[in-house]
Amino acid sequence: MIIFGNVMELNEILSVTGTDYLKMTIRLLEEADLASRIGDRSSRIALKPNLVSPSPPSYGATTHTEIVAGIITYLRKRGFGDIRIMESSWVGARTKDSMEIAGYDILCREYDVPFLDMQKEKSFIKDCAGMKLSICNAVKDVDFLINIPVLKGHCQTRMTCCLKNLKGLIPSKEKRRFHSMGLHKPIAHLAAGIRQDFIVVDNICGDPDFEDGGNPLVRNRIFAGCDPVLLDTYGCRILDLDPEDVGYLVLAAGLGVGSMDIQHARIRTLDDKGSGQEEPVPHKxxxxxxxxxxxxxxxxxxxxxxxxxxxxxxxxxxxxxxxxxxxxxxxxxxxxxxxxxxxxxxxxxxxxxxxxxxxxxxxxxxxxxxxxxxxxxxxx
Ligand code: SF4
Structure with missing residues (x-):
């Protein structure tokens, strides 16, 4: 069913399918009226893609540059000039390698946008809903954070999308500590400590099993919303996973980060291709x-x-x-x-x-x- 409208509510998810990812992204942002949501044209806007490891987006792990380009194009056209990209790769990979292989060096040059490598950033301690976590300093200099995760499976947490993508904004030492704490609890608390103001999910070809890709599953979909818990719950549905099995999702909902009530979500599909039955997701x-x-x-x-x-x-x-x-x-x-x-x-x-x-x-x-x-x- 196609529903058209203009005002995006917290329980809404906008979705579009196709292969022109830049145009699809702009269409989503126009429909969401992102500019009104940000407001002040002098806002410091940060874009947070997923560059977990050095691989091209077609491999199923990293955010497609076309989506980021679409967001920058949309924002610039409406007078937002202070835009930066912030990310760090996982422990064991250099962000510089990941951003080059995924095409972000070219993107940043073409669009004249700075890339801040969080592996080189100092950090501060923040109380995140009762848990003290180390967060990169650059996060303090952001007025509006646009999260751009890839919807993927994950070999330890079952899935990764909006909530877990924030791990790219903490130092490597803290990432190791997250693992020693069992991942779920610190991920949920981090989501309570860093507000994501808008989210555009890359569901183009994320790997349904592995965070670092290798088995891309093409869906050619991008979806967007404002509630990271709701979007992750929707992501579970797409990946054929029970959201109740994703510990950090349940914990984040309990901390008030967002809602898992997908039954009452309003999913607006901007084309007529996205509502059909999809092939089951193979999980290895x-x-x-x-x-x-x-x-x-x-x-x-x-x-x-x-x-x-x-x-x-x-x-x-x-x-x-x-x-x-x-x-x-x-x-x-x-x-x-x-x-x-x-x-x-x-x-x-x-x-x-x-x-x-x-x-x-x-x-x-x-x-x-x-x-x-x-x-x-x-x-x-
Ligand atoms: S699990 Fe141990 S060996 Fe493996 S990356 Fe972490 S610290 Fe290193």
Whole structure:
């Protein structure tokens, strides 16, 4: 059903599908009347894309530059001049590499917009709804934050979108600490500490399983709204996930960050292509993670291991071997900060260096993990 209107309410989600991402973005912003929402033409506006790791947006992990270009074009046309892009990659990757590979160096030059690398930024401590968290200083200099996450699966939290994307605004040391705190609680509290004023979600080809992409699922959709909890709940529906299974979402709703009441959301589709039934979302992660004992692992570490397991599983399938890695290796594969100082049998990363069989690195490279596990399989 197509519904047209002008005033965007908190419980509304605007959605559009197509392949001209720049034009689609501008259309969404016009429909949302973003300029009226911002108001003051001298507002300091920050755009927060997702540049988690060095890969082009077509890989399914990073925000498409066309969406960011669409937002800048829309804002400039309406007299907003103070625009900057802020982001940091995950621990283990340099933001500079990610922004270049995803095309943000060209974008920033063409549109004359500064890029602030949060890996180089100092931080301050903020009380975020009862939890003290370290946040990059640049956040203090923002009047209006536009979050531009990619809707993706995540090997530890099930999904990542509006709420989790704010992790790009904290220092690397704090990111590690988030993992040691189990991710969900600090993510929810961070969302209470940093207000997102408007959100444009890149649902063009996000990977339904892995935060760092590799298996893009093309949907060619962009959606927008003002409530990050509601948009993440909608994202769960798109990914065929139960939002109640996403711990940080439930916690954020409890902290008053937003509403999970998708039943009463008003979803306005700006074209007639977005309302049809979609193919079910293939999820690979559950079967693969059965072989792993993960305790507080960093995204980069776990995100390197899971694609290796997928590669090994497909090799097993090609040769007709049954996939039961723990039975074959005699144990599960351990990964994460929770194993530091403990002993065990098979461990991935520096945190498990006391293990009998260990591949070091922080995080280790995918190829190193593959060679390590391949050797273990071959001698088992
Ligand atoms: S080795 Fe430990 S600290 Fe390093 S990336 Fe892996 S889980 Fe994180």
């Amino acid at each position: 992660i559950v079967a693969l993670s059965d072989a792993v004992e993960e305790v507080e692992s960093c995204s980069a570490c776990y995100g390197s291991l899971i694609p290796v397991l997928e590669r090994l599983r497909s090799e097993f399938e090609e040769t007709g071997r049954p996939w039961d890695l723990p039975a074959l290796l005699g144990d599960k594969i351990c990964i994460g900060q929770g194993w530091q100082g403990k002993s065990g049998r098979i461990g991935i990363g520096r945190c498990t260096r006391a293990f009998e069989y260990n591949i070091g690195g922080c995080p280790p490279e995918q190829e190193e993990i593959y060679s390590f596990l391949r050797r273990l399989i071959d001698i088992s």
